[in-house]
Amino acid sequence: MAKDVLFEIGLEELPARFIDKAESQLISKTKDWLDELRISYDSITSFSTPRRLAVLIKDVAETQTSLEEEVKGPAVKIAKDDEGSWTKAAIGFTKGQGKTVEDIYTKEIKGTKYIFVKNQVIGKDTYELLPTFKGIIESIQFPKNMRWAEQSLRYARPIRWIAALYEDQVIPFEIADVTTSNFTFGHRFLGSKIILKSPTDYQFDLKDNYVISDPNEREHLITEGIIQIEKEYGFQIPIDNGLLNEVRNLVEYPTVFIGSYEESFLKLPSDVLIISMKEHQRYFPVKSKNGELLPYFVGVRNGDDKALNTVIKGNEKVLHARLSDAQFFFEEDQKHSIDYYLEKLERVVFQEKLGTISDKVSRVVRITDQLAQQLNLSEETKEKAVRAAEICKFDLPTNMVNEFTELQGIIGQTYALNFGEAKEVAKAVADHYLPVHADDRLPENIEGAIVSVADKLDTIVGCISVGLTPTGSQDPYGLRRQSVGILKILKENKWNITVESLLDLTQNLFRDQAIEQNDINKVRNELEQFFGLRATYILKEVKAEQDVIQSVLHQEIGIIAYTLAKASILSRKRNDHDFKSVQQALVRVINLSKKTNQNTINPDLFETPSEKELYQVYLAVKDSYINSNSNQQAEDALLQLGKLAEPIHNFFEHNMVMADDDQIRNNRLSLLNLIATLTFDFADLSAIEWKQQF
Amino acid sequence: MKIQEMILTLQKYWSDQDCILMQAYDVEKGAGTMSPMTLLRSLGPEPWNVAYVEPSRRPADGRYGQNPNRLYQHHQFQVIMKPSPDNIQELYLDSLKALGINPLEHDIRFVEDNWENPTLGAAGLGWEVWLDGMEITQFTYFQQIGGLEASPVTVELTYGIERLASYIQDKENVFDLEWTDGVTVKDIFFQPEYEHSKYTFEESNTDMLFKLFSMYEKEAKATMEKGLVFPSYDYVLKCSHTFNLLDAKGVISVTERTGYISRIRNLARNIAKAYVAEREGLGFPMLTKEAE
Numbered sequence: 001m002a003k004d005v006l007f008e009i010g011l012e013e014l015p016a017r018f019i020d021k022a023e024s025q026l027i028s029k030t031k032d033w034l035d036e037l038r039i040s041y042d043s044i045t046s047f048s049t050p051r052r053l054a055v056l057i058k059d060v061a062e063t064q065t066s067l068e069e070e071v072k073g074p075a076v077k078i079a080k081d082d083e084g085s086w087t088k089a090a091i092g093f094t095k096g097q098g099k100t101v102e103d104i105y106t107k108e109i110k111g112t113k114y115i116f117v118k119n120q121v122i123g124k125d126t127y128e129l130l131p132t133f134k135g136i137i138e139s140i141q142f143p144k145n146m147r148w149a150e151q152s153l154r155y156a157r158p159i160r161w162i163a164a165l166y167e168d169q170v171i172p173f174e175i176a177d178v179t180t181s182n183f184t185f186g187h188r189f190l191g192s193k194i195i196l197k198s199p200t201d202y203q204f205d206l207k208d209n210y211v212i213s214d215p216n217e218r219e220h221l222i223t224e225g226i227i228q229i230e231k232e233y234g235f236q237i238p239i240d241n242g243l244l245n246e247v248r249n250l251v252e253y254p255t256v257f258i259g260s261y262e263e264s265f266l267k268l269p270s271d272v273l274i275i276s277m278k279e280h281q282r283y284f285p286v287k288s289k290n291g292e293l294l295p296y297f298v299g300v301r302n303g304d305d306k307a308l309n310t311v312i313k314g315n316e317k318v319l320h321a322r323l324s325d326a327q328f329f330f331e332e333d334q335k336h337s338i339d340y341y342l343e344k345l346e347r348v349v350f351q352e353k354l355g356t357i358s359d360k361v362s363r364v365v366r367i368t369d370q371l372a373q374q375l376n377l378s379e380e381t382k383e384k385a386v387r388a389a390e391i392c393k394f395d396l397p398t399n400m401v402n403e404f405t406e407l408q409g410i411i412g413q414t415y416a417l418n419f420g421e422a423k424e425v426a427k428a429v430a431d432h433y434l435p436v437h438a439d440d441r442l443p444e445n446i447e448g449a450i451v452s453v454a455d456k457l458d459t460i461v462g463c464i465s466v467g468l469t470p471t472g473s474q475d476p477y478g479l480r481r482q483s484v485g486i487l488k489i490l491k492e493n494k495w496n497i498t499v500e501s502l503l504d505l506t507q508n509l510f511r512d513q514a515i516e517q518n519d520i521n522k523v524r525n526e527l528e529q530f531f532g533l534r535a536t537y538i539l540k541e542v543k544a545e546q547d548v549i550q551s552v553l554h555q556e557i558g559i560i561a562y563t564l565a566k567a568s569i570l571s572r573k574r575n576d577h578d579f580k581s582v583q584q585a586l587v588r589v590i591n592l593s594k595k596t597n598q599n600t601i602n603p604d605l606f607e608t609p610s611e612k613e614l615y616q617v618y619l620a621v622k623d624s625y626i627n628s629n630s631n632q633q634a635e636d637a638l639l640q641l642g643k644l645a646e647p648i649h650n651f652f653e654h655n656m657v658m659a660d661d662d663q664i665r666n667n668r669l670s671l672l673n674l675i676a677t678l679t680f681d682f683a684d685l686s687a688i689e690w691k692q693q694f
Numbered sequence: 695m696k697i698q699e700m701i702l703t704l705q706k707y708w709s710d711q712d713c714i715l716m717q718a719y720d721v722e723k724g725a726g727t728m729s730p731m732t733l734l735r736s737l738g739p740e741p742w743n744v745a746y747v748e749p750s751r752r753p754a755d756g757r758y759g760q761n762p763n764r765l766y767q768h769h770q771f772q773v774i775m776k777p778s779p780d781n782i783q784e785l786y787l788d789s790l791k792a793l794g795i796n797p798l799e800h801d802i803r804f805v806e807d808n809w810e811n812p813t814l815g816a817a818g819l820g821w822e823v824w825l826d827g828m829e830i831t832q833f834t835y836f837q838q839i840g841g842l843e844a845s846p847v848t849v850e851l852t853y854g855i856e857r858l859a860s861y862i863q864d865k866e867n868v869f870d871l872e873w874t875d876g877v878t879v880k881d882i883f884f885q886p887e888y889e890h891s892k893y894t895f896e897e898s899n900t901d902m903l904f905k906l907f908s909m910y911e912k913e914a915k916a917t918m919e920k921g922l923v924f925p926s927y928d929y930v931l932k933c934s935h936t937f938n939l940l941d942a943k944g945v946i947s948v949t950e951r952t953g954y955i956s957r958i959r960n961l962a963r964n965i966a967k968a969y970v971a972e973r974e975g976l977g978f979p980m981l982t983k984e985a986e
Contacts, residue, residue: 012783013821015806050804144808146819148835149777150846157819158835160780188787189797250803281827299827307799314800314826314861321763321866328761347944 002059006199010161016249023048047213064123225256251302329399344397367454388428456482465517554684565634585648593676708745716746726772736848740980753942756891769855778849815841840966
């Protein structure tokens, strides 16, 4: 008859963030363990709360599945003598397996015949095998482990009890001085010690003792409670999934409640309110139907609704204390001016060799100014961008940012508006930190985009200039992320500026400021390599392949939007049969040009019509190519180059490049070299692995 | 319940759990953990159970007595048990009951919080204990102290006295708390709060403090070389407090900061090693005593 099995690990409160992963490990490890032991079963269910991880295995077979095993013996050559009788070797083999020679059969393996016997492995009693579950418990991995008392086991939190039941029998084993038993514990305060009569009683016994052992059920109860409040009060309560998941794993028996705070706190920046509620207190902020923050919050108690008002009052008091702290900071901060904070930045070090934050800001201002000029912005926009650069870091010394560091920039925006700055300027102060991570949004307005690029350029060029190039996983200043940010901003805004010119202007600035730095050419090399890798990353994001990437980046990163367009057209052309002739012609020229550096042409030395024609076409293409190129028309630029294909083919058909006459030879080589240079300006077509179908 | 009664209750409770009742240590420090009664005694194999009130100075938290929640100096009730008892959570919850907190009428939770004090090369895992959303206790299993592995593991309970009292007495402002009948926190601590804040942020003699730091550091090293662990540790505490004063005044840059912290940490590490070696030399007397 099949039986049920329960294992429960009772722990001191697990960190909420550990629980889901531990539960899924527990279930998959249990499955593998049962399969390996050849114990059949009907189903496995897992449970988890902050104080327990459990599995219920239903209809477990009472014995292991038996197994027929083939045992291979010696080769027949050895097992039989010349007369065909069994040798000592064969007899010895069968004895060793508890068999006789009667049981022998033969099978051929790779051309040689061997003798075999079949061995029946009789399944053991399941109950005898179950204590090896100890190994499963010990093998669960947590993000962080600890030791306790005098135990050597490292685990997420101390293990306090282990329930292990095979129907009503305890499965005996011991971990860290905890012996298995048939009891468990209910809710810490509302429940009691429970003697489990059978594994299937588990979740019901727990429920009677105020423990909802299924995390999804707890989540459902919380969501229901929130919806209930929404209906009752006409609120809108956005459910943040991360928070919901954390909260469900902080409680064994959720009771949702609503609390309030003073309306006057709504004058605080809304991010301050939201962080205080969500991050610090794990409350759900409450909004009106039109999405405005209301002075209420929703919390979840670990327990029933007894004396719920006391709990609500307590939570309100804590939030009140936090918010009045924030308000104190807010009011203190308003007593000073932007200039007051900017002056404080003169005493905050950015980086030892790169000076204070104030020094950094003055460089960012100069980069912003030059960028604005290159982009031909209106005087008004330029002034706003420069102002945004001047004040981009002013909020760092405020009390509020000191307290809520994650709000740097956002506090700056709010305060800047309060201090009477233009709204574009204020927005740029917040946005100049963007993008903060790979999928983050980019600065919204042009002012923010420029200051963001300027600030990041200053950090990257500055750090690399003083030898702080990221290595391996070490990137304390986040230079990689910031360089990707620069390229994305350039790309999205379609700015007509090359990455190289940005590096020029920033490096010049550092040189002018006489900041002690490494060899400038070496630094430049490192910078180009550094940005090259990031450009590769961006190109890969748009599905360009490595050879195409290499071909478009062979000389410089250039204007990133144009480089991307080139990569995209080449990615298409490399599979396009019609392009084959063009590609062959141009690649042939490129390859030949590698053998020369001649580049002076004397048109009088051209002898044949085909070379004269090629030269004429070259002159025409050159002009139209330059025109397309300066308008960043990638497709058109390539089309112009393509006009050279036919004349090139004709040229090779009718001329000996390596003519005996030096002058003629050099003249021909010069022509090819000029064409190659023009082609190279677009991309190194010889780096591409062409994949046209023939 | 007045603060005085709370302290008496906790003392009585933990004394009944066989904790030695100690008095506050007489050198300035930022937290009860830094008392040698915790930091040094939690090292090595000797059992150690102790409870004491520790006035803790955090210069950067000074608010001239104007902030309802922050203080230059607050009080911690510190409980240390080595090895950590298996029923420590229950013991702790019973101590709350002793303070009149009925768990059925509140929401008490253990929320993950990993504690780290780089200055002392110390780290532990545990929780902050929430009472209706308010953090009232730091509950930590020490894993490393002074750069040494903590073995056996010590458990540390740090009750924030003022926090807890503000809940028990239902007061919004820390200065309104009653210390004992007719005497408030304001009566006792308002003036020192104001004066220490003014001193810390405006009047302290920066040059002198920098000099003191170096002198204390030098003396800590010299004393250490003579094998005098406890006097050396006192100077480390002085270094730490002096650093906190300088840091609060904003005269230590971010980069310098790491340097100072690592200087203190190195001292603390050497002392931790020397303490264990010294106890070992003495044959770990408290271990033998327990066996008797």
